[in-house]
Amino acid sequence: MIEIKHLAKTFSNHEIFSDINLTVNTGEILAIIGPSGSGKSTLLRCLNLLEQPDQGEVTIGDSHFTAPHISKKQAVKIRQESTMVFQQFNLFRQKTAWQNVAENLVTVKKIAKTAAKERALVELDKVGLSEYANFYPGQLSGGQKQRVAIARSLATDSKILLLDEPTSALDSELVGEVLTTLKSVVEEHPDYTVILVSHELEFVKEVATQVIFFEDGQIVESGQPKDVLSHPQETQTQRFLSRFTQQTIAQ
Amino acid sequence: MPKLIDFKMIFTNIPLLLQYLPITLGIVILSMIVGLAFALVIALVRLNKIPVLTQFFTLLVSFVRGTPILVQLYLSYYGVPIALKYWNYYNHTNYNINNIPAFIFVFVAFAVNEAAYNSENIRGALLSVDRGEIEAAQSLGMTGGQILRRITIPEALVVALPTLGNQFISLIKGTSLAFVAGVIEMTAEGQIIAGRSFRYFEVYLSLAIIYWGLTVITEIIIRLVEKRINKFRTVQKVVKLNDALSASSEVTPIKRPVQVLETEIK
């Protein structure tokens, strides 16, 4: 479960958001859509403490924090509650696919290397990459890299998944394989709490239980995917979606 | 005509000089290890802009880079005893300066020198590490120390290694000045032999051959290390073994999906 109360973040005079309130229950998949620069990544990064929030209270899994006074030790613990998949994959380039997946197991969970490798291979198999266990990131396609990153997240056993535009850095022909992988992940783990930033609207409609439209650091509209995406009530949402569909069709 | 050059002596000198190789290597390896650790500390302090220490280290680096190593060796030789006297005075201890082996003066000078020269290189290498990978490591719940050890330093090493290698080689050559602080290493022993036989040219030629050999061996080792840590840059070609087999013969394709061939870029 994720519960966010009065979350605020400002980057040197540039206020990104000042009062975010949001609850995502266990088993829910919240999709966030919204224009570039509206603060979607910043919100996810605050939950993972990759950015230090200025104010607010967050309950994430079994942990709770009140910004801004968070010790390093507490931050490490809070980060272990959730796991993040990045737009740019952020794989460790000097480690092979299986070593990437095993890193958390070996370093954080202190699992013996052989057992960690075994687990890593299982996770790679789930994303369809067991044959690529010994490949380095530089030797993989974008889609494969993102699937390794997903396997790396799954291996942490965190029940909270933060997905920040997992397919937007990919060539269009590679988007499908990653979405298929993500779909099987959420179907296999109905107990996961997921926040997904994505503009793959078809995919969002298929998997999300809740959608919010985010603009200028405000939650403009929220509701069921079919309502928000097909019958948006707010003019800002309507404008964004119509512009967005036009762009997609034009491509 | 008298024998101008004793060719045989050039070679008979070598084993005599090599007896002092352990001293030379001892200075090199110890100064390198301590110097690198110190360099990492300087780099981290300057990257994190820790007040006072940053200014102090900036000054130290500038000073070391701006003065000859020979002068630094003398400073260490005369400075360490003075420091010890102050220590004795303020802590009411009674350490004897004569008990300090000459090796220490040399080691202090070279270690500080290495630290100063490598800290800039290490700082640049640390800065070049991809932010995204560090964030990924953070989000996996790794601590700062774990990230440094497992992600940042290995990544930075790839960038820093060529310069570190050159620095290592100039350290090997630099140890030939250690005699000024009273350490008998290869060059100092060479001077002793030369003083005895008056065959200066031959002795220095023997020394030149030894240092050259050391440098070449070091270069080879560095190249091997470089190759190893750059392994992630190799290109892998996936060949579907089954396709290859069924295309070329009647052998029933076995159930082994891919074979990996490694080739190097360039």
Ligand SMILES: Nc1ncnc2c1ncn2[C@@H]1O[C@H](COP(=O)(O)OP(=O)(O)OP(=O)(O)O)[C@@H](O)[C@H]1O
């Ligand atoms: N570290 C930072 N320092 C200063 N400003 C930042 C920083 N990170 C983000 N910003 C600013 O915060 C705003 C929100 O950025 P954010 O990345 O959260 O947007 P986003 O909704 O994820 O956009 P996109 O769809 O392009 O990914 C942007 O204006 C960005 O320039």
Ligand SMILES: [Mg+2]
């Ligand atoms: Mg973003």
